[in-house]
Amino acid sequence: MVNRESVINTQIELSNLIGVPGHEEEVTDYILIKLEKLGVDKAWIDPLGNVLAIKEGTDPNGLRIMLDGHVDEVGFMISHIDDKGFLTIETLGGIDKRLMLGALLQFQTVKKEQILGVVGAAPPHITKPDEREQVPAINEMFVDIGCKDKKAVLALGLDIGSVGTFYTECKKLNDDTLLGKAFDDRTACNVIIHVLEELKDAEIPHTLLINFAVQEEVGGRGAMVAGYTLEPSIALALENTIASDVPGVPNQKIVTKLGDGPAVTAADRSLIVPKKILDRIKQAAEVDNIKWQYKKPTYGGTDAGAISRTRAGVPSGVVSVPCRYIHANAGLLLVDDIINTIKLVTNFCKI
Numbered sequence: 001m002v003n004r005e006s007v008i009n010t011q012i013e014l015s016n017l018i019g020v021p022g023h024e025e026e027v028t029d030y031i032l033i034k035l036e037k038l039g040v041d042k043a044w045i046d047p048l049g050n051v052l053a054i055k056e057g058t059d060p061n062g063l064r065i066m067l068d069g070h071v072d073e074v075g076f077m078i079s080h081i082d083d084k085g086f087l088t089i090e091t092l093g094g095i096d097k098r099l100m101l102g103a104l105l106q107f108q109t110v111k112k113e114q115i116l117g118v119v120g121a122a123p124p125h126i127t128k129p130d131e132r133e134q135v136p137a138i139n140e141m142f143v144d145i146g147c148k149d150k151k152a153v154l155a156l157g158l159d160i161g162s163v164g165t166f167y168t169e170c171k172k173l174n175d176d177t178l179l180g181k182a183f184d185d186r187t188a189c190n191v192i193i194h195v196l197e198e199l200k201d202a203e204i205p206h207t208l209l210i211n212f213a214v215q216e217e218v219g220g221r222g223a224m225v226a227g228y229t230l231e232p233s234i235a236l237a238l239e240n241t242i243a244s245d246v247p248g249v250p251n252q253k254i255v256t257k258l259g260d261g262p263a264v265t266a267a268d269r270s271l272i273v274p275k276k277i278l279d280r281i282k283q284a285a286e287v288d289n290i291k292w293q294y295k296k297p298t299y300g301g302t303d304a305g306a307i308s309r310t311r312a313g314v315p316s317g318v319v320s321v322p323c324r325y326i327h328a329n330a331g332l333l334l335v336d337d338i339i340n341t342i343k344l345v346t347n348f349c350k351i
Helices: 004-016 025-035 150-156 183-198 221-230 275-287 303-308 335-350
Strands: 042-045 051-055 064-070 075-081 087-092 104-108 114-120 142-144 163-166 171-174 177-180 207-213 234-242 263-265 293-295 316-323 331-334
Touching (some): 004 171, 004 183, 004 335, 025 042, 025 051, 025 183, 064 183, 064 303, 064 335, 075 104, 075 150, 183 207, 183 316, 207 221, 234 275, 234 303, 234 335, 263 275, 275 316, 275 335, 303 316, 316 331, 316 335, 331 335
Parallel strands (some): 064 207, 064 234, 234 316, 263 293
Antiparallel strands (some): 042 051, 051 207, 075 163, 087 142, 104 114, 104 163, 114 142, 171 177, 177 331, 263 316
């Protein structure tokens, strides 16, 4: 039985951590502590920063099943500090510039302290009407952290190359709805943690290979390295994906819907899922009559695409938890969708 309160609390804790591409240590440290109590036989951090773990199966000829979820979130890097203390930023990962004006951001200092700021642009009162209709590029906006000059910024422990992300505290909106940042892909980290919890005392024939991957948002770099290291026979990338069941979206363009359970990918821009992997996912759902949906149409790519191309090739699939407003300052998802994903992936590992 999946512990609902544990799922909620872990989601909140993971969401509130900061871990942008290349700077994921706050998240990986948290996960390493979790792994100490989850019955894995080995856990370590590789040279790129991935957290890898192995849970040995009972059958030496069993499958080597890789579960992958990335730890990084979209974020920002300081690219310039002007003499008046305003910051210019570049994005790490894909972020819609329409979300930015007025957004609250948090930056990490060299001592891992958080510095808050607000994204600004020229006031509308002093701009021309046609200028107000245009959204400037993110690197044409500025971030105000309340410093009077560059020297004050540097004194806080920020400099060129310092990173940050959206400032959003994860909250329960009701018994089944959570709102927070970084659900892509801390939700998958939550799923894997609870799959390991479900299997902690179970004897299964297959060996589980775990990768909490870094740098997915900038090209699936961690997954490719881990796939090479762990040598899986099959792989499953766990993701947080677009739920576009909102006003103004026609039915044929709805990628996934909240409440319809785990979303299964048949194909995306990085991967065509082999039939044997799709069949195994469907079989896993049938064990407990788990409600699931297809992710459609074929938007985006995931770590599965990178893993599938390692060594001699790895048959790979993707199972995702639907989330509204991913890559934004706040996403929204349902706890039941997370729990049903945990159940499906647990079954995938056992059958």
